[in-house]
Amino acid sequence: MVDVQSINYLLRAIHISMKKIYLILLLVTFGTSFLAAQSVTQSDPIVYVCPPCGSSCDTLTFDKPGVCPHCNMQLVTMKLSDFKKQLAFKPITISFYLQDGVEVLDFAGPMEVFIAAGFNVFTVSKDYKPIHSQTVLFVTPDYTIADAPPADILAVFGGNTGPVVSDPAVIAWIKAQKVKSYFSVCTGAFILGNAGLLRNHTATTYHTQIDNLAKEFPNTKVLVNTRFVEDGNVITTAGISAGIDGALHLVEKLRGRAYAQHVADLIEYDKWVPENGLIIKR
Numbered sequence: 012m013v014d015v016q017s018i019n020y021l022l023r024a025i026h027i028s029m030k031k032i033y034l035i036l037l038l039v040t041f042g043t044s045f046l047a048a049q050s051v052t053q054s055d056p057i058v059y060v061c062p063p064c065g066s067s068c069d070t071l072t073f074d075k076p077g078v079c080p081h082c083n084m085q086l087v088t089m090k091l092s093d094f095k096k097q098l099a100f101k102p103i104t105i106s107f108y109l110q111d112g113v114e115v116l117d118f119a120g121p122m123e124v125f126i127a128a129g130f131n132v133f134t135v136s137k138d139y140k141p142i143h144s145q146t147v148l149f150v151t152p153d154y155t156i157a158d159a160p161p162a163d164i165l166a167v168f169g170g171n172t173g174p175v176v177s178d179p180a181v182i183a184w185i186k187a188q189k190v191k192s193y194f195s196v197c198t199g200a201f202i203l204g205n206a207g208l209l210r211n212h213t214a215t216t217y218h219t220q221i222d223n224l225a226k227e228f229p230n231t232k233v234l235v236n237t238r239f240v241e242d243g244n245v246i247t248t249a250g251i252s253a254g255i256d257g258a259l260h261l262v263e264k265l266r267g268r269a270y271a272q273h274v275a276d277l278i279e280y281d282k283w284v285p286e287n288g289l290i291i292k293r
């Protein structure tokens with residue numbers, strides 16, 4: 012005869028044992044995951060570093076938040092592995108050609124991006140005469156076209172570009188530059204075009220000058236409603252604020268998406284949409 016009470020007792024015992032086994036398995040799984048996470052965290056800890064400022068403190072790490080004791084910049088967080096990659100980057104030098112009547116934000120926006128990215132930026136003009144921008148700002152160039160050092164990137168900007176595109180000496184200097192990339196903002200595209208750098212390329216410019224650029228350079232495909240265009244080693248952007256987008260794209264190309272996003276956060280530019288441009292695949 013079956014002892015019902017004994018069977019119930021046995022079933023309860025089995026149920027309790029199964030719960031214990033499940034709990035043990037859960038603890039083992041959680042513990043393994045926790046130890047693995049701890050191992051990753053310990054091998055690649057978060058450190059506090061100085062944003063790139065061009066000083067020796069760019070190579071230092073700190074174990075707590077605050078300001079850099081050397082340059083007084085606010086420290087930012089970064090994975091140690093990313094920081095080591097940053098230290099391995101080769102310096103990037105960018106030449107900004109500026110002319111009288113240049114639009115301030117055309118060059119000031121990208122300049123802020125590149126400096127925040129730790130690039131070496133210097134200004135060049137035809138002579139050492141202070142450059143009078145479209146507003147009240149005067150800029151004294153670092154170099155002239157006669158003594159400017161080599162650069163990795165040459166950048167030109169909009170505003171009053173007429174005197175530049177009609178100046179054989181300046182155009183000849185631009186053609187002679189042995190750079191890896193060319194970068195223009197707004198009507199700076201006309202400067203690149205007159206130097207023959209947009210031939211058989213796709214480009215863009217300030218929205219009111221799209222038709223003029225297409226007419227003046229029939230061998231160039233000119234796009235409207237495009238923040239920036241990268242075609243080969245030439246990056247052209249639309250007007251003013253689009254230059255910031257193009258500059259961040261160039262930082263992303265050279266340093267990676269995470270690095271460029273860090274730069275955008277550093278300068279508090281929350282309008283950056285990395286895909287908001289066109290990259291021509293060749």
